[in-house]
Structure formats: structure tokens, C-alpha cells
Amino acid sequence: MTETTDSGRTAVIVEDDAELRHLLVDVLEAAGFSTVSVGNGIDGIQAVLSHQPMITTLDVNMPGIDGIEAARRIRAASDTYIVMITGMGDEADVVLGLTAGADEYITKPFRPREFRARIDAMLRRGRAAAGVGAASAAPVRTQEGAAASFPSAPGTSAPATAPALVSQAAGDQLVMRETGAVEVPAQDGQWMAHRNLRLDLDSRIVLIDEDEIHLTRTEFDLLGALLESRRRVRSKADLALQLRGESYVTTYFVGDADKRAVEAHMTNLRRKIGDNPAHPRFIETVRGVGYRLTAETAPPPA
Structure with a gap:
């Protein structure tokens, strides 16, 4: 695992091809992200839970747990942007990845400038519509009626002891609310x-x-x-x-x-x-x- 230490903008890269992994690290760090890179899906899920990144890239074809299953597990626990990286012409991978919760996809082979442009466009859309990168805390109403605050940065999830919550972006803030009402x-x-x-x-x-x-x-x-x-x-x-x-x-x-x-x-x-x-x-x-x-x-x- 390679890692830099900028807590503002973090990206997790999950890719078993070392050459491509290093390329993604270079592009994302040039874009101002700190990076955490791993070589398999299990480590990728753990890295997302540990670092709460703004962006996560997932290769589809990896040993052990593939990118589709990794995306499902990550999406269940995190609001990180998921970018699937698929083989050229793999239609099923694109459809499955989007269904699993991916926000964007890149087909191989791709040029670094194309990857950077896709990331920039995705974040531009998100900042205008979903308040991506907001770091303010939003109130949460617990089952007992007591108010609490949790960080509302993308990827933040409530502790396991908290009631079931859904995230809903409102303006520049990610508001956590109880499911139901x-x-x-x-x-x-x-x-x-x-x-x-x-x-x-x-x-x-x-x-x-x-x-x-x-x-x-x-x-x-x-x-x-x-x-x-x-x-x-x-x-x-x-x-x-x-x-x-x-x-x-x-x-x-x-x-x-x-x-x-x-x-x-x-x-x-x-x-x-x-x-x-x-x-x-x-x-x-x-x-x-x-x-x-x-x-x-x-x-x-x-």
C-alpha cells in the first residue's frame, strides 16, 4: 500500500496491475489528491472504511473479490465517488458496475488526460449538485430523540450503534436523517x-x-x-x-x-x-x- 498524508482530498486506488496503479497515483496526486493504493478488493474495502476518501477507483477484474462486489460493499458503507475501470468492450461490466453503485467508469486503455477530465467533470457536477467535499457537521436525531452531530464529508458513515440513517445532500451540506419519516x-x-x-x-x-x-x-x-x-x-x-x-x-x-x-x-x-x-x-x-x-x-x- 502506498500512501500520502493529506486529509483534505483523499483517493483510494484499488488496482492489481502495478503499472496502472502507479499511473493512477500520479494522475490523482497531480490533481491535488493524497492517495492510498492497494492491489485487491478486500484491502480496498478496508482502505475506504479507514480513510473515508472522496474518490475510489476500482478495477473490475481482480483476484479474490472483484470490483463489482467491492463496489457493492463500499457503497453500503460509504458515500465515496466510485470510478470503475473496465476492460475495453466489457458491456456487462459497465452495467453491473453502475448497478452496484458506481458513479463513473473508464474503459481500458485510456489516456491520463481522459481520466483526469472524467474525474474533473464528475467532481464539478457533484459540487454543483450534491455538496461534495462539505466538511460541516449535520444534526442527527437518534431513536431516543437526542440530537447528535456527525461529520458530513463524503464517505462518512454513522457508527454501528447509531439508528439506521440515510444521507441526503442539501445545498452545501450532507444531512443525515432517520429512515422512515x-x-x-x-x-x-x-x-x-x-x-x-x-x-x-x-x-x-x-x-x-x-x-x-x-x-x-x-x-x-x-x-x-x-x-x-x-x-x-x-x-x-x-x-x-x-x-x-x-x-x-x-x-x-x-x-x-x-x-x-x-x-x-x-x-x-x-x-x-x-x-x-x-x-x-x-x-x-x-x-x-x-x-x-x-x-x-x-x-x-x-
């Missing part, structure tokens, strides 16, 4: 609505009726983009660039893997909001083009 924020936020689905850009809360739906950062951003566009069709390439924090410019490359990633996120989003693609209530597919919201009228019969 949903506190609907005041109506002065940036609420958008479609039928009985509501989304608040400030608190990053999604409600169907009064039930809160817990989405990943990318799923939330995808739903927000569609709500903003209403009935205007958003192509997969357009959505892929927006999720990467880039404007739609013809010189930007959007490959098939990017479009498949949008499809995977859309599948997960639809599952969570209970939307049947065959009889959509919220989001409809425009074949050969992309996605848009359904009409405001009553949903089609099932």
Missing part, C-alpha cells in the same frame, strides 16, 4: 413536478405522493434533466454529456459505452420510481432517439 422541505426550494412525482433541486429529495424515493447522484441528475426538459426529447448522447458535466458540443465524443451507461441508469431509475417502460407513467422512450416525460394526462391503461 420523511421531512418534506419548505416549499421555497426548486421543486419540479410531473403527475404525482416531485423533485427538489436544493434538498435533492424525490417524492412520489409523500413517499421518498432514494436515488443515486446520477439517477437524480438524470431525472432532473428530464423534468427540466418536459416533453422535449433528450437523446442518450445529450444525457451522457450532461451527466459528465459537459455541454452538448459536436466535438465531444460519446461512444456506445456512454449510451449504454445512460440506458443502465434509466433502467435503475425506472425500477425505483415504479415506472413500467411498456406502460410508462413518468418517462417514455422515443425509439431511436432518447427519452422524454409522458404527457400530463392520465396514464395509459395497463
